[in-house]
Amino acid sequence: MTVSEQHRTEIRTETATYTVEATSLPEARVAVDVSAAGPQGEPVADGHLELDAAAAATLANVLAKALRSAGALGRTGARRPGPRPAHQGQPWSPTLDEDLERRWLAGEPVEAIAEAFGRSPGSIRARLPRVGCDPEAPGAYLPDPPSRREVTAMNP
Incomplete structure (x- = not known):
């Protein structure tokens, strides 16, 4: 069988x-x-x-x-076409963070900020919460996280 x-x-x-x-x-x-x-x-x-x-x-x-390997033939290795942003992967300084916060609160669009900083729009959106800005609301701060709120004594 x-x-x-x-x-x-x-x-x-x-x-x-x-x-x-x-x-x-x-x-x-x-x-x-x-x-x-x-x-x-x-x-x-x-x-x-x-x-x-x-x-x-x-x-x-x-x-x-x-x-x-064959699927990779013809690819340049870059995830997106075109040149990399000039400051991609470089650390942020307190001065850059202050400038990012100022520009965001002034209402500058993400693309303009990215160009000024030599970074990608995605990196700008990712950095905004770290400086307290809401990436979903241009010109706005994030609400105060619980860790930054003042502790008030509870009345018995």
């Missing part, structure tokens, strides 16, 4: 539908079929492998590494 087992995975993305099927074969072998279809059903990938079942786990690791 021959026992056959098959596993199928289908993953849909915005640009394609990927299908991977692994099927056990007689004599401790495995067949792996890979295919992908674009948004209109046009084929964008197709492949077939047969291998010893004992090598399947190793091949899976090798393919995963190779595909991650």
Whole structure:
């Protein structure tokens, strides 16, 4: 009696539908079929492998590494296009914090502040709460956190 087992995975993305099927074969072998279809059903990938079942786990690791590497081809390594802000990753000083607070309370937009500081808009938004400003409300402070409120004696 021959026992056959098959596993199928289908993953849909915005640009394609990927299908991977692994099927056990007689004599401790495995067949792996890979295919992908674009948004209109046009084929964008197709492949077939047969291998010893004992090598399947190793091949899976090798393919995963190779595909991650291939996916990185053509990338520059930067997360966003264009040059990095001039002061990205540099520490903040008390003087910079005071200037950030002053500019925010004066109503300057995040993008203008970021350009003046040579930093990204995201880093400005992340720094605002550290100087007590509300990044969701231009020109406003955050409410006083409990740690900064004066402790008042409770009347018995």
